[in-house]
Amino acid sequence: MNQFNEPKMVIGSEEWCAFPSINIPAVKARIDSGAKTSSLHAINIHFFTRDGVQWASFEVHPLQENRKITVQCEAPIIDHRVVKSSSGDKEKRPVIRVPLAIGEKSWTIEVTLTDRDSMGYRMLLGREAMNGRILVDPEGSCLLGDCCQNDLANLYKAPEMRTEGLKIGLLASNPDLYSNRRIIEAAESRGHEIQFLNIKNCYMKLDATTPEIHYRGGRLLNDLDAIIPRIRPSKTFYACTLLRQFESLGVYCLNTSMAITKSRDKLRSLQLLLDNGIQIPTTGFANSPLDTDDLINMVGGAPLIVKLLEGTQGKGVVLAETRKAADSVINAFKSLNANILVQEFIKEASGKDLRCFVIDGKVVASIQRIAAVGEFRANIHLGGRAELIKVTAEEKRLAIKAAKAMDLKVAGVDLIRSNKGPLVLEVNSSPGLQGIETAANEDIAVKMIMAIEKQLRITSE
Structure with a gap:
């Protein structure tokens, strides 16, 4: 007997459980008495206030290796806690308190919300939730009962796992770009049907019962299985609106609208990186500041970098080598009433930066980019040549963590080596393939298609 005056429940190393109050009828949990805190897979977390209490809305993909099934959840937030993962990374997570149902028992536990996509199990049950109630048999598995595919299909009204090719849309602006041509070739080589969708030719119908997305000529796009977004900065707003419509229709987007929006906002992306314990070059932000010297x-x-917040691909970026030059550049931007970033210049990088290509939580290729002789490099890539390089374990970990901070499944993470260690410069949601495929001799495009197959549980012949 225990403090609850009932026998302890014996469970295995993994068990099926449920969270009825947030509409999750079944999720397989890894049982880990070594972990203090329980956690649940959650993405697209948004906070709001209801009756004076902070709440969170979030999406859960409750089944392993399956993003087709999505549950929309809401719960009050009771805390925000810094949690240290098994790899040593620290992350600040929201905490909810919800009833847990496991076997024939139910009790309320505290759960942190985090993206567990790369961890396999969508749920981890820690010892705080088990204290006084549970004994763990590490040799056992699903001792309280297993869920077969038919059970899960009934619970979630899920379609059966498909074995034929997918219907994929490539949402972009120029079909002749190297990256877009390679993605189309890769999808076709793996037996999928892929359509190039020009962003400007897509339009949508907003309706409570029959929402639709149309393409030029009236062709309906609702039956697509997946979308690969390759969005140029000038098209971000409209393209992300289209992606939200696809997401509402249950179409899997390799990078979500929310993730792309976060990565495209320079200031927000830097704040997110810092919130996740990721080092960046020291940066100041202002709107036409009066206190130029303090900035x-x-x-x-000096030397320092001045960037327009809205600038892209090196445009609106100036290196000020002296304080007088910095004052002049900032004053010039003042006259435009522009939002500007002022950033330290990493001299010791010697005109080099790193690009790590991250897909589905793994660094699949990395290159070093070197400026041409005499070319200016403002802590960013502005040309030059690319060469294969082996990044360190710390740099690899940092790239993966940066992509996760933006919730990006596919990302080009740019880093720079400094005396303080590696620093993240930028996280790109539509990284180009040509330079990295050529230098690294890796078929990145195929790896992107394979990431979609994994999420939609498709096996290509």
Whole structure:
């Protein structure tokens, strides 16, 4: 007997459980008495206030290796806690308190919300939730009963796992770009049907019962299985609106609208990186500041980088080598009433940066980019040549963590080596393939298609 005056339940190393209050009838949990805190897979987490209490809305993919099934959840937030993972990474997570049903028993537990896509199990049950109630038999598995595919299909009204090819849409602007041509070739080589969808030719019908997305000529796009977004910065707003419509129709998007929006907002992306314990070059932000000297001092003085917040691909980026030059550049941007970033210049990088290509939580290729002789590099890639390089374990971990901070399944993470260690410069949601495929001799396009197959549980012949 225990403090609850009932025998302890014996469970295995993994068990099926449920969270009825947030509409999750079945999720397989890894039982880990070594972990203090329980956690649940959650993405697209948004906070709001209801009756003076902070709540979170979030999406859960409750089944392993299956993103087709999505449950929309809401729960009040009771805390925000810093949790240290088994790999040593620290992450600040929201905490909810919800009833857990396991076997024939039910009790309320505290659960942190985090993206567990790369961890296999969508749920981890820690010892705080088990204290006084559970004994673990590490040799056992699903001792309280297993769920077969038919059971899960009935619970979630899920379609059966498909074995034929997918219908994929490539949402972009230029079908002749190397990256887009390679993705089309890769999808076709693995037996899928892929359509190039020009962003400007897509339009949508907003309706409570029959929402639709149409393509030029009236062709309906609702039957697509997946979308690969390759969005140029100038098309971000409209393209992300289209992606949200596809997401509402249950179409899997390799990078979600929310993830792309976060990565495209330079200031927000830097704040997210810092919130996740990821180091960046020291950066100041202002809207046409009056205290120019203080802004310059913030980042350690000249030389420094001045960037327009709305600039892309190196445009609106200036290296100010002296304090006088920095003052002149900032004052010039003042006249435009522009939002600007002022950033320390990493001199020791010697015109080099790293690009790590991350797919589904793994670094699949990495290159070093070197500026041409005499070319200016403002802590970003502006040309030059690319060469294969083996990144360190720390750099690899940092790239994966940065992509996760943006919730990006596919990302080009740019890093720079400094005296303080590796720093993240930028996380790109539509990274180009040509330079990295050529230098690394890796078929990145196929790896992107395979990531979609994994999420939709498709096996290509």
